[in-house]
Amino acid sequence: MRIKVCGLTDINQVRQLNEQGIEFAGFNFYRRSPRYVHKTLPSTAIKKIRGKINKVGIFVDEDADELLQTVDDCGLYLVQLHGNESPRYCEKISNYITVIKVFRLTDDDNVEWKIKDYYDAADMFMFDTETTAFGGSGKKFNWQILKDLKINKPFFLAGGIAPEDADEIKKFQQHPVAKDLFAVDINSKFEMMPGVKDIEMIKAFRRKLNEPYLPNLFIETV
Numbered sequence: 001m002r003i004k005v006c007g008l009t010d011i012n013q014v015r016q017l018n019e020q021g022i023e024f025a026g027f028n029f030y031r032r033s034p035r036y037v038h039k040t041l042p043s044t045a046i047k048k049i050r051g052k053i054n055k056v057g058i059f060v061d062e063d064a065d066e067l068l069q070t071v072d073d074c075g076l077y078l079v080q081l082h083g084n085e086s087p088r089y090c091e092k093i094s095n096y097i098t099v100i101k102v103f104r105l106t107d108d109d110n111v112e113w114k115i116k117d118y119y120d121a122a123d124m125f126m127f128d129t130e131t132t133a134f135g136g137s138g139k140k141f142n143w144q145i146l147k148d149l150k151i152n153k154p155f156f157l158a159g160g161i162a163p164e165d166a167d168e169i170k171k172f173q174q175h176p177v178a179k180d181l182f183a184v185d186i187n188s189k190f191e192m193m194p195g196v197k198d199i200e201m202i203k204a205f206r207r208k209l210n211e212p213y214l215p216n217l218f219i220e221t222v
Contacts, residue, residue: 001169001209002183004056004156005202007035009195011045016199018051020206024183025053026080029070030060034194035187047075056080056100064092071097080126087121098123100156104130107142111149119153124182129159143168147175158185163201166208173213184209 006026008014014025027037027046037046049055057076059067061083071079078098081090085101093099101122103114115125129141140160157169161184169184188194190201 001173001181003202003206003209004183004185005190005197006056006058006158006185006187007033007191007195008197009035009037009040010197011041011049013197013199014049014053015051017197017202018053020199020203022053022202022206024056024078025049026056026058026185026187027074027076028058029062029067030058030082033058037195040195043070043073047073049075054078058082061085064089067093068096081122082128087117090118090121094121094123100124100126102126102128102158104128105141105145105159106130107145109145111145115151115153122153124154124156125151126156126158126185128185143172146177147172149177151177151180153180154182155180156183156185157181158187160189161186162189163205163208166205166211169209170211170213171215174215 002023004024004026005017005022007028008025017025028035029037054077055075056078057070057074058080059082067079078100079093080100080102082102090099090101099122101118103125105111105127127146129139131139172178173181190197192198
């Protein structure tokens with residue numbers, strides 16, 4: 001299972017994650033975020049990052065021209081649109097770079113209705129928890145609302161994923177919807193402080209996540 005570590009603010013931690021084989025590194029360009037990357041890293045430092053890890057820029061209702069300039073300045077590979085971006089906006093950005101459109105969900109949401117206008121506008125989806133924090137809230141939504149859906153587009157699963165959730169993710173992978181599960185997105189539950197990750201915790205989570213799924217086969221006796 002692919003993993004995206006979001007809210008990174010330290011070059012050395014990015015290098016360590018790259019060495020672990022983590023597939024995606026998320027950099028938050030939302031100025032109100034406690035993980036706003038330009039507090040610690042200039043664009044030139046982000047652009048110099050090398051390795052197999054994919055650099056993802058997180059934006060919230062950013063001006064399109066400003067976003068595309070940041071993509072160039074930082075050498076980003078993908079962008080994650082976490083606000084109320086319209087399909088037309090997403091399509092404009094996706095003509096230039098791969099777009100992950102985030103949908104913040106409550107337990108009562110009609111997911112298929114929320115995503116229906118974005119199929120041609122975004123390359124991938126992400127399902128996260130509805131909060132005012134635009135990510136990194138540490139709160140989960142009920143994954144079960146996805147289990148019987150046909151998303152038919154690669155998606156990231158996010159929203160308060162914690163180290164102890166590896167088994168639940170493997171269980172979720174048994175549902176039909178998981179044929180389109182592309183990666184999991186982790187953030188605040190793997191931090192020592194905002195933007196500073198616990199690298200050993202991430203390593204253990206990755207190892208657990210990639211172990212074979214062993215369902216509970218306890219048999220009751222009478």
